[in-house]
Structure formats: C-alpha cells, structure tokens
Amino acid sequence: MTAVDYNDLRDFIGLVESMGDLKRVDGASADFELGAITEVAAGLPACPALLFDQIPGLRPGHRVFTNATVSTRRAALALGIDPTLPPLEVLKAWKSRRVELKPLDPVSVKDAAFLENSQFGDQVDLSVFPCPIWHKRDGGPYIGSGSLVITKDPDEGWVNAAIYRVQVHGPNRVTIQFDHKGRHGAMISRKYWDRGQPCPVAIVNGQDPALFIAGFEYLPERQSEYAFAGAIKQAPIETFALPVTGLPVPARAEIILEGMLLPFDQDNLPEGPFGEFTGYYAADRRPAPVMDVQAVHYRSNPILLGSPPLKPPRFHFGIPFRAASIWANLEACGVADVVGAWQHVSQLMTVIAIKQRYAGHAKRAGLIAAANSYMGRIVVVVDEDVDPSNLADVMWAVTTRAEPSEDVDIVRNAWSSSLDPRLSMEDRNAGRTSNSKMIIDACIPFELLGSYPPTSALSVEEAQAVRRRWPDILA
Numbered sequence: 377m378t379a380v381d382y383n384d385l386r387d388f389i390g391l392v393e394s395m396g397d398l399k400r401v402d403g404a405s406a407d408f409e410l411g412a413i414t415e416v417a418a419g420l421p422a423c424p425a426l427l428f429d430q431i432p433g434l435r436p437g438h439r440v441f442t443n444a445t446v447s448t449r450r451a452a453l454a455l456g457i458d459p460t461l462p463p464l465e466v467l468k469a470w471k472s473r474r475v476e477l478k479p480l481d482p483v484s485v486k487d488a489a490f491l492e493n494s495q496f497g498d499q500v501d502l503s504v505f506p507c508p509i510w511h512k513r514d515g516g517p518y519i520g521s522g523s524l525v526i527t528k529d530p531d532e533g534w535v536n537a538a539i540y541r542v543q544v545h546g547p548n549r550v551t552i553q554f555d556h557k558g559r560h561g562a563m564i565s566r567k568y569w570d571r572g573q574p575c576p577v578a579i580v581n582g583q584d585p586a587l588f589i590a591g592f593e594y595l596p597e598r599q600s601e602y603a604f605a606g607a608i609k610q611a612p613i614e615t616f617a618l619p620v621t622g623l624p625v626p627a628r629a630e631i632i633l634e635g636m637l638l639p640f641d642q643d644n645l646p647e648g649p650f651g652e653f654t655g656y657y658a659a660d661r662r663p664a665p666v667m668d669v670q671a672v673h674y675r676s677n678p679i680l681l682g683s684p685p686l687k688p689p690r691f692h693f694g695i696p697f698r699a700a701s702i703w704a705n706l707e708a709c710g711v712a713d714v715v716g717a718w719q720h721v722s723q724l725m726t727v728i729a730i731k732q733r734y735a736g737h738a739k740r741a742g743l744i745a746a747a748n749s750y751m752g753r754i755v756v757v758v759d760e761d762v763d764p765s766n767l768a769d770v771m772w773a774v775t776t777r778a779e780p781s782e783d784v785d786i787v788r789n790a791w792s793s794s795l796d797p798r799l800s801m802e803d804r805n806a807g808r809t810s811n812s813k814m815i816i817d818a819c820i821p822f823e824l825l826g827s828y829p830p831t832s833a834l835s836v837e838e839a840q841a842v843r844r845r846w847p848d849i850l851a
C-alpha cells in the first residue's frame with residue numbers, strides 16, 4: 377500500500393475534487409486576474425483549490441492549478457496523512473515520519489506522458505503555455521512559480537531538483553532566480569560556467585505535490601529530492617531521460633522545458649521584481665541567468681502548477697514544514713516535553729508548546745527556536761494547555777501569562793535575509809541582513825505552576841465530550 381493515493385498532478389486534482397475542495401474557473405485572464413482570484417481564494421475560510429481553464433489567448437484545455445496545498449487538509453492529503461486530523465496532529469505525524477523517511481531512488485522508464493507533444497529549436501514558443509502575471513507590480517510573466525528546476529553535477533553526476541522561480545522573456549528565453557549562491561542549482565551551474573560551458577537545465581511544470589514538497593525541503597547537497605518525494609509516496613518516482621539534455625525528469629509531469637543555462641557573465645537579463653512571501657517587494661529587479669530553451673514537451677491539455685507567494689497568512693503549504701524541523705531540532709538538542717510547534721504569518725512567527733519540567737525550560741526552548749527561525753522576529757513559548765496552531769489561544773497566553781518587564785528577551789544580530797522588508801536598503805546592500813528576535817515566555821512562571829489561577833475554559837477533551845452529547849446544537 378502506498379502512503380499517498382496519487383501518481384501525478386491529475387490524480388491529485390481528482391482527489392481534491394472528490395473531497396469537495398476544488399473550484400473550476402473559466403475565462404480568467406493570465407494577466408493578473410488569475411493571480412488575484414488565487415489570492416482572494418487563499419484567504420477564504422474554505423480556502424478552495426482552483427483549476428483555471430478557457431484562459432483568454434490560450435487554447436482551451438491549457439490550464440493552471442493553484443492553491444494546491446495551502447490548506448492543512450490538502451497538505452495532509454499530499455503527504456498521505458489523515459486530512460481530518462486537527463492541524464497540530466497533522467504536523468506531529470509529519471514530524472515523526474520525516475525523521476524516519478528512507479530515501480527511495482527514482483527508477484528510469486522508457487516512455488513519458490509529456491512526449492505527446494514536442495517542439496524543438498525554432499519551433500519552441502512558450503506563449504502557448506500559461507505564463508501568468510501573478511501580482512500587479514510583478515516585472516513580467518512567470519511560468520515557474522512552483523516549478524522544479526533540474527540540474528546535474530558535472531563531476532559527481534547527482535541530480536538536483538528544487539523550486540526556483542522562472543520568468544518568461546521571449547518565445548524561447550526564460551530566467552531562473554537563485555536567492556543566493558548556496559542554492560544547489562546555483563552551485564552546479566557555476567561549475568559549468570567556470571569551465572566556459574553552459575549548464576544543461578530542465579524545468580518541470582505541473583509535477584505532483586510530493587515533488588513540490590521535496591523541492592522546497594532543505595536537503596543537503598547530493599541528497600536527491602526525487603528520492604525524498606519517493607519516500608513520501610512510498611513508491612519510486614519514475615523518471616525519463618530527456619532527448620536534448622539527457623536530464624531525468626518525472627515521466628508524468630505536465631510541461632517540460634529543456635535547454636542551456638548560459639554563463640551568467642556572458643548573458644543575463646533583469647529579473648523581477650516578484651511579490652514575495654512576506655507580502656512585499658523587498659528585492660528589486662536584478663540580473664539573473666538566462667536559459668535558452670531548446671525543446672518543450674507537454675501532455676495534451678497540460679496543467680501548470682502555480683504557487684505564487686502571497687501576503688501572509690497565505691502560504692504555499694497548509695502545515696508549517698519549518699516548524700516541524702524546529703520541533704525535531706529541539707528534540708535533537710535534548711529539550712524534553714515539547715508538545716507542539718507551529719509557525720504563523722507564513723513562517724514569520726514561531727510558537728513552541730512545552731510541558732514545563734524545570735525553571736528555565738521555556739527559555740531553553742525559546743532560544744533554540746529563535747536561533748532557527750528564518751527571518752521571523754517573534755518566538756512565543758506556551759504551556760501544554762495552549763494549542764500553538766491557534767493564534768487566538770496563543771495571544772490569550774501572551775496577554776494573561778507574560779509580564780513584559782520580566783518575560784521578554786531580545787536576541788540581536790540573528791538570522792534574516794535580504795528579503796526582510798524592515799531592513800534598510802543601505803544595510804541590505806552592504807550585506808547586513810540580520811535582524812533581532814523577541815522571545816516571549818508566555819508560560820505560567822515555573823514557580824507559580826501550583827498556585828496560578830485555574831482556567832475557566834473547558835479542556836479539549838471536555839469540549840469534545842460536550843460536542844458529542846449535543847451534536848445537533850454543536851456540530
């Protein structure tokens with residue numbers, strides 16, 4: 377039995393539809409309208425996934441799928457976890473599984489669904505595919521917002537498959553944006569360029585969500601994202617070696633671009649700006665390497681998987697994957713009795729829940745979480761009766777258990793990035809990209825644990841029991 381019930385993006389869309397989470401949208405324009413609908417839908421309580429068709433200027437059937445995994449239950453579905461579980465239980469299940477995942481190598485196959493349609497050389501024309509302008513002030517259309525970029529190390533032969541955004545500049549020219557030089561795609565392409573060679577590259581659009589998640593995970597160099605996706609699915613990813621570059625790509629993906637990433641010093645184009653996950657344009661237009669697209673392959677009636685960054689709390693994933701890593705880090709550091717972890721505001725606020733065992737326990741957890749919170753400025757530690765995934769509950773703890781003069785600490789010069797909108801342009805340009813973190817200890821002071829006023833609220837179990845007894849009223 378496989379952990380997940382889909383083989384490709386089409387299967388996943390079918391599952392989403394059968395759980396009642398899909399809305400079909402016909403006639404929306406790729407020029408900002410489809411992005412606007414995606415943003416509003418991601419903010420609705422029902423948070424539907426969207427399948428766009430009949431896009432003006434495109435052949436009917438050339439579709440875009442968005443908000444794939446933005447809800448907790450669809451993120452759970454993608455991971456093969458029971459989607460009816462409460463959010464914190466989904467994250468807990470993933471954290472436990474993540475530690476034990478055994479990479480499963482991809483297998484090479486002789487046929488691919490995307491060989492239904494191929495164009496080579498002068499025939500390549502990217503304008504037949506959806507290339508949306510996602511946000512109003514974006515610098516241009518992007519075919520890649522949730523697409524995988526495939527490269528292969530020239531010395532050791534390992535294949536990298538990570539998500540980097542891809543802007544379209546002409547019928548056969550796109551740029552790929554690496555956030556920094558440590559991205560594996562950036563390191564690999566640099567190796568070719570240093571030898572005066574272009575870097576073979578493929579862009580995989582419309583991959584299944586296990587591959588989407590694997591492309592986002594921080595995996596070490598040489599560790600295969602395909603093998604990680606295979607582990608999530610408990611079935612190996614089938615790959616096909618492309619005719620021009622020989623790069624292996626998932627055989628059931630929708631739209632493939634293959635070609636060469638030209639040496640940056642010889643050829644580059646201004647890229648962006650592009651709306652970021654913080655909800656700002658903090659990084660301006662910058663030069664990016666250019667891909668000469670030498671062939672395209674696509675399934676008939678192809679579906680682009682689109683995942684534009686949107687203003688928080690909207691985020692690509694309905695469970696905070698980075699919070700699962702922080703939770704695992706805490707355990708690896710020997711911090712016992714962590715009962716929950718979560719991130720709000722699209723990773724920018726981290727909450728840890730603990731069952732306090734000793735004085736200083738909460739601060740120990742808070743400091744480790746603060747050290748590992750990328751870009752965020754707020755870390756909150758709460759007691760085990762507070763659900764860290766529930767922001768209202770967390771704020772209740774902050775306002776009733778934390779004394780600002782005693783329970784707030786500030787750590788300076790910590791981990792942020794050049795995308796941090798609060799840093800001055802001058803600092804960012806000079807490479808000063810650190811920020812400070814506020815750690816709020818919103819736990820009952822340890823020495824008062826036995827004497828703090830008891831809460832008047834029902835426990836989770838009591839609330840469930842009353843719901844069961846009065847289903848007509850409390851369903």
Ligand SMILES: Cc1cc2nc3c(=O)[nH]c(=O)nc-3n(C[C@H](O)[C@H](O)[C@H](O)COP(=O)(O)O)c2cc1C
Pocket residue numbers: 521522536537538539540541553554555556558559560561591592593594595683684685692
């Ligand atoms: C939807 C989405 C878009 C992303 N866009 C970019 C991007 O444009 N550039 C980038 O460097 N990282 C981007 N990332 C982050 C990387 O995919 C992520 O850090 C990944 O682990 C990098 O893999 P690597 O270590 O193989 O380079 C994006 C992630 C997601 C989920």
Ligand SMILES: [Mn+2]
Pocket residue numbers: 536537538560595596597598599601
């Ligand atoms: Mn990698």
